[in-house]
Amino acid sequence: MPSTTSTELDATTALRKLTGRDDAVFHDGQLEAIQALVDDRRRALVVQRTGWGKSAVYFIATLLLRQRGAGPTLLVSPLLALMRDQVAAASRAGVRAVAINSANPHEWEDTQAKLAADEVDVLLVSPERLNNPRFRDEQLPALIDRMGMLVIDEAHCISDWGHDFRPDYRRLAELIGRLPDDLPVLATTATANARVVTDVAEQLGSVDQVTTIRGSLARTSLRLGVLELTGSRDRLGWLLSHLAELPGSGIIYALTVSAAEDTARLLREGGHAVRAYTGRTDPEQREELERQLKGNELKALVATSALGMGFDKPDLGFVIHLGAPSSPVAYYQQVGRAGRATDNADVLLLPGREDAEIWHYFATSSMPSEERAAAVIGELSDTPLSTPALEALVNIRRTPLELLLKVLDVDGAVRRVQGGWIATGQPWTYDRERYERIAEARAAEQKSMIDYERASTCRMEILQRDLDDPTAAPCGRCDNCATPWFPTDVADDAARVASSTLDKVGVEIEPRAQWPTGATRLGVEAKGKIPEDERFEPGRAVARLTDLGWGGVLRELFSPGVADAPVTDELLGACVRVLKDWGWVQRPAAVVSMPSRSHPELVDSLARGIARIGRLEDLGSLDQLGEGSRGGPGGNSAYRLADVWGTFGVSDQLASGLSALAGQPVLLVDDRIDSRWSMTVAARELRRHGSGSVLPLALAVVA
Structure with a gap:
């Protein structure tokens, strides 16, 4: 038998402290990832199912690197809810973690003082913070000099092909290029197919330089199903009829803000303890709603994708979709919130006729056009121009304008500075081929989602195959492998109430x-x-x-x-x-x-x-x-x-x-x-x- 290394002993001790269990052992691949980072100081990509323990890898690796004299870990995290959970998890492991984001910029001076005193083990930042001019130009260089490890959570956001691509994440490739070759870098995700894995690995360095640890994405606790009902009246009537029967507390996903708010109001009027959670929800209220769901004070949150990556309630009992996401990959990411620490959780999709229209709207609104890009670059010079001032010069609304500026910033055509935006003067060409390929990929994903809805084969296996999981196999639990586990009736009084609400x-x-x-x-x-x-x-x-x-x-x-x-x-x-x-x-x-x-x-x-x-x-x-x-x-x-x-x-x-x-x-x-x-x-x-x-x-x- 091989001898136990000091890294393994130290990592096991940290794991047991993190979990609070003296008999805790690593899942397959966890120790391998930690050793690649700590002993070999490599760049690693971990693609593992939700609940596998990716955060344990980077928290334990941080502790071990710090014990060996390394500086703090910089952890790039996409969502405020995710940051809150990560800070709480870190403290349980004895890791001193602090976050800096749009909700707490006033705390940055205190954070700087703690960093200077070497009292921070992990600094969590949003990808948007990386391009804040003051942070990027004044604080990030010093962080890079002291950094012990870089962690990119939800790394599929780096890739154009990821279901939740974000322009700010693409900037991370530039940051990685500035790091020493022997500085450990870890990228993690639960939702990456082969194309995304290759793309992310290339941005970490090269496919050959990156240790990729990929496990089975099967979720044995989930019981998947699809129930096609005639229209909104019957779908809402089904929720009114059967929400109370679903196990524990959970999430009901809707595709639009108004659908989430209308559904929450209907269910609340029907006596169910539910609340809406959308992009319109204030940050303070979001935190309180998350707390209420985690404490089982609510039966469900009716949410848009604003409640997504990283929300951690291990005993979440169900996820219902009132309308389908635009891809099986996005669907897998959202249903992955359920059954992380339970043997059973129910997942049901209630597709709607309006789904395709909504998919089309979101897909087209996020794609920059050549005409708009040229108009923005043409109005900028070496004198900073604020976003509101630029908005008055180009016919683009604020939100898509900000998205386009981020894309052009990553492409090197514009740069955010104190006071606004400037043109860099660097040659820039609209990458039409790239955007056409992305559009084709999105269309293929939508078709795959419809195939999932209509399938007669195992639903978990379909999701695994869409994620290019080589271990894909029938689950034996879904409505196609076994008999449908969910009721299909809609009570007459519930249908009448739903009709009244919809009317x-x-x-x-x-x-x-x-x-x-x-x-x-x-x-x-x-x-x-x-x-x-x-x-x-x-x-x-x-x-x-x-x-x-x-x-x-x-x-x-x-x-x-x-x-x-x-x-x-x-x-x-x-x-x-x-x-x-x-x-x-x-x-x-x-x-x-x-x-x-x-x-x-x-x-x-x-x-x-x-x-x-x-x-x-x-x-x-x-x-x-x-x-x-x-x-x-x-x-x-x-x-x-x-x-x-x-x-x-x-x-x-x-x-x-x-x-x-x-x-x-x-x-x-x-x-x-x-x-x-x-x-x-x-x-x-x-x-x-x-x-x-x-x-x-x-x-x-x-x-």
């Missing part, structure tokens, strides 16, 4: 209060605060396009290729219910319609119908001046405003009608509201021509 109408439309920065450069003769007597009052729409209930009807109405037609009795009735529940201070006396290029018959018939049913005066439509708005989607506020500025007019006949109302409110009717600038400019014209308060009413909110 609810009325989404508030908040008025704009400020003209956008930079609009004057585009010919808009307005800036600063919008006078209150020129704004519209809070308005209403039937529903959001992303809503589970009426959203489906509206998405179909506004689908490309659907011909303009008069409003249906169903939608007109929904508008009447919105008006009935409005609760305005003063009832409107008249209706004015917006001019529409795409749906003139729909808008005109809607306005006339409301006027007839409500016995309101029909004042007709605003005039459309010149060529009118192009009405295209996207673009930032300044450009969206400039697009509609000066395109609405008040005819003499309409002005006379407004004057006769003597300041009484009017309804301003439109088909869809997106940026709210069309409604803002139109309301301003009406108010300037003697109208009383303007109350917007639309069929849909694009959100």
Whole structure:
């Protein structure tokens, strides 16, 4: 028998301290990874299932390296929830870990002092922090000089081919290139197929230089299933009927924020202890919701992908998907939250007809276009320009603009500095081939997800094969290997409650209060605060396009290729219910319609119908001046405003009608509201021509 090395003895002692068990032993591959880092000082890639113990590898390796005189570990971690769990886990192992991220920048001075005193074993940073100008230029060089190990958690984010690719992660390849060859580097992930593994290994150095430790991705605790139901009513009815029967507490994933919020509200009204967790949830509230779920104070969190990588509740009993993610790899990552320290956990997918539309939206919105990239580079120089200032010069909304800047930064075309962004002057070419290949890969992943839903073979084996796991084999537990383990009925009363919830109408439309920065450069003769007597009052729409209930009807109405037609009795009735529940201070006396290029018959018939049913005066439509708005989607506020500025007019006949109302409110009717600038400019014209308060009413909110 080979002799036990000092590394193995020290690592085993640390493992038992970490787990609190005197009989703890390493899983296959854990000690091998630790020895590669500590003894051989190599670069390693660990691809292992969720719950295998990847964090134990880097915490124990850190302790051993520190005992041998190494500096602190820099751990790049993508999510705040993940950081919180990692700091807590580190303390259990006797590892002094601190995090610096967007939620605690005020703590950086204390962290610096601890680093200077050598009182930090692991510094956790977000990938975005690596490109913070002050951190990158002033603090990172000193960290690199002292660093004992670099750890990249959720390393699939490095790769274009990873299901959760992030531009900031690509910057890590540059950081790795600056490190000494003998400085240990560890990359970990649970969701990487062969293409991603090769890509990450190459960014760590080269495939030959990297020790890759890959184990079986089978999750023997998970019982997978797919239940196809007719529509949102039956899916929500199923949750109402059977949520209480699911083991322990868990996560219900939804594809959109509005779907998560609507579902959480429905289940809460049905007596279930659930809350919504989305990108709109405040960081402090997220932390409290995570705590409540971990403490089993909640039956479930209804979450978007905002609750994903790294959330650690070992006894999570179930994961339900209300709509499918766009790839089996992303699906495997999310269901991996369940059954990490239990023998059994239930995983059920309830796919929806709207899934493909949502996949398409997210896939196209994240891909930079050559035209937009060239516009951004063309506006930058060696003088820093802030993101808001740049936004006023290019027709790109803030979020996609920030994403594009990150991509161009990694490509070397622009650079973030104190005060904003500059152009580097380096030659840059749009990599069309790369983006086309990524788009093709995304389309293939979507097809694989549909294949998973419709499969008659083992579901775990399908997920393993999509991750190129050579150990893929039938699990013997899923609904295809055995009999379906889940009930398929929907209780009548639950279906009725779901129908009632889905039938609810009325989404508030908040008025704009400020003209956008930079609009004057585009010919808009307005800036600063919008006078209150020129704004519209809070308005209403039937529903959001992303809503589970009426959203489906509206998405179909506004689908490309659907011909303009008069409003249906169903939608007109929904508008009447919105008006009935409005609760305005003063009832409107008249209706004015917006001019529409795409749906003139729909808008005109809607306005006339409301006027007839409500016995309101029909004042007709605003005039459309010149060529009118192009009405295209996207673009930032300044450009969206400039697009509609000066395109609405008040005819003499309409002005006379407004004057006769003597300041009484009017309804301003439109088909869809997106940026709210069309409604803002139109309301301003009406108010300037003697109208009383303007109350917007639309069929849909694009959100």
